[in-house]
Each structure stands twice: as C-alpha cells, then as structure tokens.
Amino acid sequence: MPDLYDLGARPPLGEVPRQMHAYVVRQHRFGQPRDAWQREVIPTPAIGPDEVLIYVMASGINYNNVWAALGAPVDVIGERQKLGEPEDFHAGGSDCSGIVWAIGKDVTHVKVGDEVVVHSGWWRPDDPWVLSGRDPMLAESTRIWGYQTNYGSYCQFARAQAHQCQPKPRRLTWEAAGCFLLCASTAYRMLMGWAPNIIEPGDVVLVWGAAGGLGSMALEITRALGGRAVAVVSDEAKRPFCLEHGAVGVINRNDFKHWGRMPDTNDTGAYGDWVKGARAFGKAIWDGVGEKVSPRIVFEHPGEATLPTSGFVCATGGLIVICAGTSGYNVTMDLRYHWMRQKRFQGSHLSNDAQAAAVTRLVAEGKMDPCLSRTYGFDDLPGCHQLMLENQHPYGNMAVLVNAPAPGLGAS
Numbered sequence: 012m013p014d015l016y017d018l019g020a021r022p023p024l025g026e027v028p029r030q031m032h033a034y035v036v037r038q039h040r041f042g043q044p045r046d047a048w049q050r051e052v053i054p055t056p057a058i059g060p061d062e063v064l065i066y067v068m069a070s071g072i073n074y075n076n077v078w079a080a081l082g083a084p085v086d087v088i089g090e091r092q093k094l095g096e097p098e099d100f101h102a103g104g105s106d107c108s109g110i111v112w113a114i115g116k117d118v119t120h121v122k123v124g125d126e127v128v129v130h131s132g133w134w135r136p137d138d139p140w141v142l143s144g145r146d147p148m149l150a151e152s153t154r155i156w157g158y159q160t161n162y163g164s165y166c167q168f169a170r171a172q173a174h175q176c177q178p179k180p181r182r183l184t185w186e187a188a189g190c191f192l193l194c195a196s197t198a199y200r201m202l203m204g205w206a207p208n209i210i211e212p213g214d215v216v217l218v219w220g221a222a223g224g225l226g227s228m229a230l231e232i233t234r235a236l237g238g239r240a241v242a243v244v245s246d247e248a249k250r251p252f253c254l255e256h257g258a259v260g261v262i263n264r265n266d267f268k269h270w271g272r273m274p275d276t277n278d279t280g281a282y283g284d285w286v287k288g289a290r291a292f293g294k295a296i297w298d299g300v301g302e303k304v305s306p307r308i309v310f311e312h313p314g315e316a317t318l319p320t321s322g323f324v325c326a327t328g329g330l331i332v333i334c335a336g337t338s339g340y341n342v343t344m345d346l347r348y349h350w351m352r353q354k355r356f357q358g359s360h361l362s363n364d365a366q367a368a369a370v371t372r373l374v375a376e377g378k379m380d381p382c383l384s385r386t387y388g389f390d391d392l393p394g395c396h397q398l399m400l401e402n403q404h405p406y407g408n409m410a411v412l413v414n415a416p417a418p419g420l421g422a423s
Contacts, residue, residue, distance in 0.1 A: 027064060031053065038086065041083075044077055044400055047081070047393070065110065065127065065129060072106075073158075109189075128189065130175050131361055132364070133154045136172070138150045148200070185415040211238070216307070222406040228382065230253060256382060260296070285319070315341055
C-alpha cells in the first residue's frame with residue numbers, strides 16, 4: 012500500500028496509509044488565516060481504544076479555527092503541549108462528514124464503512140463526572156474537537172471519539188452533511204437543553220446574528236419545533252434569507268443606536284435615552300410577531316453590545332441563553348428587570364450526544380435545512396477563514412470538500 016494517497020483516491024476500506032494531506036497552523040505562522048493555514052503532508056494519527064478514524068468527505072468552516080489561526084485568544088498548540096501532547100502543529104476542523112475507516116478495540120456502536128457526521132463534543136472517557144452518568148458537557152475534561160484537540164476535519168483522515176459519530180442523513184450530499192452540526196448542536200442545546208425554558212409551540216424566540224451559521228440553525232430549529240423566531244440582522248440584504256429559513260419577523264439592529272454597555276442607572280438622562288431605545292426595540296419585536304408578546308427565549312451570542320437589551324426585552328420568567336461574546340465579554344444589565352421579573356441568564360456550550368442526535372434527526376427527517384451557503388474546494392480553506400474573520404462570508408454555513416468529488420465529477 013502506498014504511504015500517501017491523493018485526496019479522493021480511496022485506499023482499500025480499512026487500510027490506513029502512513030501519511031495524509033491536511034491543513035495545519037504552526038506557531039510561527041500565527042496571524043491572518045489566509046497565511047496561517049497551509050497545506051502539508053503529516054503522519055496519519057493512531058487511534059485509541061474508544062476512537063475512530065474518519066475518511067473525511069467534507070468539512071464545515073467555523074470561527075473557532077479563525078482563533079486557532081490567530082493564536083488568540085488561546086494558543087491551542089501551546090495549550091496542548093502543556094498537557095504533554097507532542098505535536099507542534101494544529102490540524103483543525105470541528106465539523107465533518109465521512110466514512111468510518113478504522114475503529115478502536117472498545118468501539119461497538121459504529122463499524123468500518125459507516126457513513127457518519129461528527130459532532131464536536133469531546134471529553135475524557137475516564138472523567139469521573141462522565142462515568143457518573145451526568146451531562147458530559149459539564150465535565151472538566153470537555154473540549155471542542157478540532158479546536159482544543161488535534162487531527163480534526165481539515166485532515167484527509169480525522170481522529171474522533173466514537174460517541175461523536177451520528178449517522179449521516181441519507182438525503183444530504185457530503186457537503187451539506189458536513190457543514191451544519193457544530194452550529195446546529197450548539198443551537199439545539201441552547202434552545203432545548205435548559206428545561207423548563209425550552210421551546211414550546213407558539214413561543215417567541217429572539218435570535219441575534221440570525222443570518223450566520225449559528226443564527227440560521229436557531230431559526231430552523233425554532234420553526235421545526237413550533238416556535239416563532241424574530242431575527243436580528245445588521246443588513247437589510249439578510250432579511251429574505253432569514254424569512255426563508257423560518258423567521259416570522261426581522262429587525263435591522265442598525266435602526267437603533269443604544270447598543271453597548273448600559274449607562275449608569277443614576278445618570279437619569281443617559282439611562283432614560285437607553286430605556287427609550289430598548290423599549291423601541293421591544294416594540295419592533297411585537298411588530299414582527301404581530302402581537303404584544305415578548306420573547307420567552309433570547310438566543311444570545313454578541314454579549315457586550317446586546318445583553319442589556321436582551322435582559323430588558325426578555326419575557327417575565329424567560330431565558331437569556333448565551334454561547335459566546337462576539338462583541339465583547341464585559342457585560343452590563345439592569346438587575347431590577349432580572350430579579351423582579353424572575354428571568355434566567357444561562358451560559359451554554361456545544362452539546363452532548365443526545366442533543367447532537369436529536370438535531371441530526373430533525374435534519375434527516377427534512378424538518379430542518381442545514382443552510383449550506385456555498386461549497387469550496389479543499390485549497391480554498393485558508394480563504395474561507397479569512398472571509399469569516401472579515402465578516403464577508405456567505406450567509407448560513409460554508410463547506411469545503413476534502414475527499415468528496417466536486418459536484419458533477421462523481422457521486423456525492
């Protein structure tokens with residue numbers, strides 16, 4: 012058997028070549044993604060007893076590997092080396108569709124030849140919290156696969172834990188199947204993981220950044236589960252996309268000027284102006300819904316610029332759930348609206364196996380669209396991350412082909 016195969020040239024099923032193609036970042040290249048990500052030939056990884064090797068057909072693009080390219084806010088290579096890992100590179104990628112090519116000795120629920128998608132929740136199997144049967148996403152050992160771990164989906168062969176594998180939705184192409192699960196599973200946990208504050212039929216859900224990968228998945232999930240999503244966007248051009256993917260109303264945040272940290276409540280003039288802006292935004296939600304009903308769930312990720320308003324407009328007894336801080340990490344709120352109206356502010360991160368399986372079923376059953384925006388070739392991968400850094404990427408989710416043929420060149 013050759014030591015290295017070209018992309019798309021499959022070895023005999025189950026046979027693993029010594030080397031593989033991959034896009035990697037090295038510490039001396041930290042910086043702009045277009046330069047940091049470079050294609051190299053690296054050793055194909057060995058797998059542990061609970062792990063699988065995936066022949067990657069297609070991969071999604073996520074912002075975490077923009078951070079990996081920049082080396083900030085965390086040097087993921089340095090962090091892993093502190094834990095004793097020897098590699099001096101990061102071969103990333105946190106979304107994957109592909110074929111199970113090899114399995115560890117303890118793997119039972121997938122077999123060689125299975126077509127799968129891979130979710131990005133990784134944890135140590137010997138973690139006492141996990142062994143106790145509790146939610147593994149709250150375990151101290153939990154990591155983001157393909158960001159905090161190595162050999163992700165930007166490799167010809169990816170290494171993952173077997174529990175991460177879900178059956179590939181048969182109706183989807185490799186690229187559509189490979190682009191959605193990180194965002195979809197994260198959004199599903201946010202919207203359905205924090206009972207009793209979960210989507211019920213008719214519930215209003217406010218979705219920030221609704222045209223992005225994460226936001227578009229939130230729109231699709233809300234519609235699939237009978238909720239009413241109100242999308243927030245920064246550009247009128249995004250309105251048709253949001254309506255197509257499930258929003259009942261769309262708000263352009265540039266119609267309002269009160270964003271950022273909330274003024275001191277003792278500054279009556281500035282605080283009064285802020286309240287006027289927040290109330291006007293709340294009315295825009297009612298206008299979008301068509302009745303005076305406030306959001307039972309606010310789907311947050313901008314953080315610093317928007318959280319004061321999210322806390323203000325959330326319904327009494329409602330949930331503000333957040334998974335990031337894309338506009339900054341220092342936040343302000345008027346706690347009077349929080350405690351007196353008994354609202355909940357919840358952090359959320361990735362998903363567990365059951366949540367990943369649930370959202371994959373919604374896609375497999377045709378109840379959700381994966382929102383594939385555009386498919387790129389493998390060597391477009393650095394440019395895709397650059398587009399994401401510069402906020403110039405297409406709406407929805409991007410995919411890159413790895414071993415899958417380009418459309419029209421063969422079966423997908």
